[in-house]
Amino acid sequence: MVQAVTDQNFETETATGVTLTDFWATWCGPCKMQSPVVDALADARDDVKFVKMDIDANPNTPQSFGIMAIPTLLIKKDGKPVEKVVGYHTKDQLNEILDKYTA
Template sequence: MVEAVTDQNFETVTGTGVTLTDFWATWCGPCRMQSPVVESLANDRQDVKFVKMDVDANPNTPQSFGIMAIPTLLVKKDGNVVEKIVGYHTKDQLNEILNKYTA
């Protein structure tokens, strides 16, 4: 399951372990393509926490990370950003990236 987060709870929710945040917006076509891929990964992987943030409703967090394009996926490990992924990526590509931080 992918949990929706806000500017208010983002740091708390993504502060420990490996997390992947999907920054998206309702009007973004590529975001609508990326979302099912992230949902599928969330169902397959129990070792990563998956969250999503609507950039229109929560502008502060994307701005603080310099997110200029969506979809952008942010991978954090123990609260630190370890990877920033811009644009659509396949499930295999994302699995490969996540494996670097969970092995």
């Protein structure tokens, strides 16, 4: 399951382990394509926590990480950003990226 997070709880929810945050907006076409891929990954992997953030409702966190385009996926390990990927990515591409941090 992918949990929705806000500016208020983002740091707490992504402070431990490997996390993937999907930054998105309701008006973003590519975000609508990326969302089911992230949902499928969340169902398939229990070694990564998946969260999503609506950038329109929560502008502070995306700004603090320099998110300029969406969809952007931010991977953190133990609370520290380790990788940022912009644009649509397939399940295989994302699994390959996540495997670098969970192995």
